[in-house]
Amino acid sequence: MSHAGVTRGAARVRFARMKDTWPLLDKIPFPAIARGRLETLQVNVGYRCNQSCVHCHVNAGPNRTEEMDATTADLVIDFLERRRIATLDITGGAPELNANFRRMVSAARGMAVKVMVRHNLTVQEQPAQEDLAEFLAVNQVEVVASMPCYLQDNVDKQRGKGVYDGSVRGLRRLNALGYGREGSGLTLNLVYNPLGPSLPPPQLELEADYKRVLGERFGIVFNSLFTLANMPIHRFGAILLSQGQFDLYLDTLQHAYRDDNLAGVMCRNLLSVDYRGYVYDCDFNQMLDLPLTHGGRERVHLLDLLSEDITGNPIRVAGHCFGCTAGQGSSCGGALKEAAE
Numbered sequence: 537m538s539h540a541g542v543t544r545g546a547a548r549v550r551f552a553r554m555k556d557t558w559p560l561l562d563k564i565p566f567p568a569i570a571r572g573r574l575e576t577l578q579v580n581v582g583y584r585c586n587q588s589c590v591h592c593h594v595n596a597g598p599n600r601t602e603e604m605d606a607t608t609a610d611l612v613i614d615f616l617e618r619r620r621i622a623t624l625d626i627t628g629g630a631p632e633l634n635a636n637f638r639r640m641v642s643a644a645r646g647m648a649v650k651v652m653v654r655h656n657l658t659v660q661e662q663p664a665q666e667d668l669a670e671f672l673a674v675n676q677v678e679v680v681a682s683m684p685c686y687l688q689d690n691v692d693k694q695r696g697k698g699v700y701d702g703s704v705r706g707l708r709r710l711n712a713l714g715y716g717r718e719g720s721g722l723t724l725n726l727v728y729n730p731l732g733p734s735l736p737p738p739q740l741e742l743e744a745d746y747k748r749v750l751g752e753r754f755g756i757v758f759n760s761l762f763t764l765a766n767m768p769i770h771r772f773g774a775i776l777l778s779q780g781q782f783d784l785y786l787d788t789l790q791h792a793y794r795d796d797n798l799a800g801v802m803c804r805n806l807l808s809v810d811y812r813g814y815v816y817d818c819d820f821n822q823m824l825d826l827p828l829t830h831g832g833r834e835r836v837h838l839l840d841l842l843s844e845d846i847t848g849n850p851i852r853v854a855g856h857c858f859g860c861t862a863g864q865g866s867s868c869g870g871a872l873k874e875a876a877e
């Protein structure tokens with residue numbers, strides 16, 4: 537496996553035409569935090585996606601070519617086994633489009649590792665994905681599906697024309713297999729994020745609205761709704777800058793900071809891996825190209841951590857971290873308390 541050819545900032549060069557919020561975020565202090573016990577390996581298998589959503593913090597889209605290869609996927613499987621990881625959380629892009637996706641899922645399930653996938657619903661209608669929903673169900677993969685609103689206009693505005701209808705069809709397919717239904721053992725959680733630079737409303741109230749509207753209109757059921765604040769980075773960050781709303785949004789996040797949420801941020805127990813195998817404290821840091829710092833290395837690779845424990849390692853924090861501690865807390869699992877259950 538090659539570690540060569542990667543320079544810090546390479547990711548940023550790719551987005552050079554887009555206004556970058558990092559120089560501003562870097563100047564904002566955030567309380568020091570350290571890593572706890574490693575429980576979840578969050579693997580980003582690449583940035584190819586069948587959608588190009590406005591808020592996407594990954595800048596994913598159909599033209600992105602970065603993809604995890606088979607060697608790195610093998611290393612992920614080896615790491616799960618050797619480090620006895622409890623949960624594999626697979627993300628992208630649309631992770632299902634990666635050629636190694638199904639192999640990784642099957643291997644992890646064979647080791648009784650819980651598997652979650654960040655799923656955009658419309659990927660079920662991509663070529664060669666006709667049996668995707670069945671594959672997820674057979675392997676009891678927990679599905680975390682984006683559904684930024686229960687209203688068609690809002691979803692299509694944020695995620696693209698036709699995405700709402702495609703998402704509804706995807707949810708119905710999952711429901712038909714038992715997902716979201718009591719006693720099935722198949723978990724279907726939805727994710728909401730606001731359209732613009734505002735905090736998400738309280739999770740439980742919004743979840744009740746979603747359940748009522750999606751149930752009445754389409755007979756759709758699901759387990760929980762996670763509400764996430766948009767991260768002021770990449771595509772959404774560039775929009776904030778171009779509309780002169782960056783400072784206002786950061787103020788909103790900072791004013792909504794809650795000390796209690798600091799203990800539950802996902803970076804304490806999660807390790808984020810990029811498609812090349814390099815590691816970060818979280819997916820947001822991965823997208824900002826802020827590698828995990830350890831042992832004086834410029835970059836740490838998953839290979840380096842096969843037998844090395846990084847409990848207690850300082851976490852790389854900056855202004856974007858206020859996106860995880862605002863309001864009721866919205867690190868990648870949604871409101872932190874519910875996510876811990």
Ligand code: SF4
Nearest residue numbers: 585587589592596656
């Ligand atoms: S579906 Fe997800 S990964 Fe794909 S563009 Fe939208 S937010 Fe990004």
Ligand code: SF4
Nearest residue numbers: 801803818820857860
């Ligand atoms: S963005 Fe959130 S998850 Fe990432 S390092 Fe900051 S607090 Fe942790």
